[in-house]
Amino acid sequence: MSERRLRVLGTSSRVPTRDRNHSGHFLAWDEAGLLLDPGEGTQRQMGLFRVSASRVSHILLSHFHGDHCLGLPGVLQRIALEMPGKRVEIVYPGEQEHVLANLLDCTLHHADVELVRRSVRGDQADMDLGFATLRAAALDHGVTCYGYRLQEPDKVNLLPERLAEFGVSGPLARRLKEEGKVEVHGREVVLGDVGVRRPGQSFAYVTDTRKCEVALKLAENSSLLLCEATYLHEHADLAQQYAHMTAVQAGELAAEAGAGALLLTHFSPRHNDTDDFAREAGAVFPGAQAARDGDEVDIPRPARPFD
Ligand SMILES: [Zn+2]
Numbered sequence: 458m459s460e461r462r463l464r465v466l467g468t469s470s471r472v473p474t475r476d477r478n479h480s481g482h483f484l485a486w487d488e489a490g491l492l493l494d495p496g497e498g499t500q501r502q503m504g505l506f507r508v509s510a511s512r513v514s515h516i517l518l519s520h521f522h523g524d525h526c527l528g529l530p531g532v533l534q535r536i537a538l539e540m541p542g543k544r545v546e547i548v549y550p551g552e553q554e555h556v557l558a559n560l561l562d563c564t565l566h567h568a569d570v571e572l573v574r575r576s577v578r579g580d581q582a583d584m585d586l587g588f589a590t591l592r593a594a595a596l597d598h599g600v601t602c603y604g605y606r607l608q609e610p611d612k613v614n615l616l617p618e619r620l621a622e623f624g625v626s627g628p629l630a631r632r633l634k635e636e637g638k639v640e641v642h643g644r645e646v647v648l649g650d651v652g653v654r655r656p657g658q659s660f661a662y663v664t665d666t667r668k669c670e671v672a673l674k675l676a677e678n679s680s681l682l683l684c685e686a687t688y689l690h691e692h693a694d695l696a697q698q699y700a701h702m703t704a705v706q707a708g709e710l711a712a713e714a715g716a717g718a719l720l721l722t723h724f725s726p727r728h729n730d731t732d733d734f735a736r737e738a739g740a741v742f743p744g745a746q747a748a749r750d751g752d753e754v755d756i757p758r759p760a761r762p763f764d
Pocket of ligand 1: 470471480522524525665723
């Protein structure tokens with residue numbers, strides 16, 4: 458199974474609407490499955506949109522407002538039912554450890570999931586998930602709230618004809634990959650002579666926050682930026698007041714960060730139609746899309762090789 462694809466489970470902020478569930482996104486990344494911010498009703502959405510609970514290997518919580526975590530108990534209990542003993546890593550703001558404890562202990566149930574807690578504290582933390590690195594960085598939301606960036610390591614592809622040309626083969630080629638240079642018959646050969654570097658894929662998740670430097674850093678050159686756009690431009694004052702972003706600001710963030718693609722989410726329930734969000738962001742970042750519950754979006758391949 459090799460796929461890197463985002464399934465949109467819910468796109469509403471604060472309360473669900475008739476057409477939009479509370480927050481929730483599922484990122485399939487090869488064998489791993491990362492569930493982002495399971496708001497209320499996420500278990501139901503997973504069923505509707507065919508995301509098996511047994512696929513969840515990681516859960517990332519940005520913060521502990523209800524629209525981002527009320528679905529956690531249900532999802533964990535579903536995982537325990539479908540795959541007893543399954544290992545699931547959960548990443549969350551450690552400052553509110555007690556809220557997580559409450560969520561995990563809010564019903565009578567058999568807690569048959571091996572839950573590995575990776576609490577995040579301070580301004581920034583980097584974690585090695587094995588298949589990629591995960592960065593958490595504190596956003597600007599009034600309460601502790603982390604944005605995330607998943608980053609695949611850069612790859613080097615060695616070109617057989619160039620290897621032959623430079624007389625590099627077998628163990629020498631391996632060493633070249635590891636050390637960046639080797640000597641062949643008195644001549645130094647560097648990676649750039651015989652291969653191309655390709656940046657790894659990356660995914661940035663920025664919610665709930667004002668537009669800020671930290672968000673910009675997380676989104677920098679990301680293959681896909683999943684970004685909140687709670688308000689339209691006409692409510693820019695509310696965005697500032699409640700520590701959220703407008704669609705225009707999300708577009709600006711993506712443009713300034715050089716993101717490969719922008720998917721908007723976390724829309725205020727006051728709007729039934731989200732076309733205006735895509736239009737406003739699209740004026741700044743062409744191709745911006747407003748996510749709809751149930752959408753599936755492939756993580757784009759980075760367009761630019763390093764050299
Ligand atoms: Zn929210």
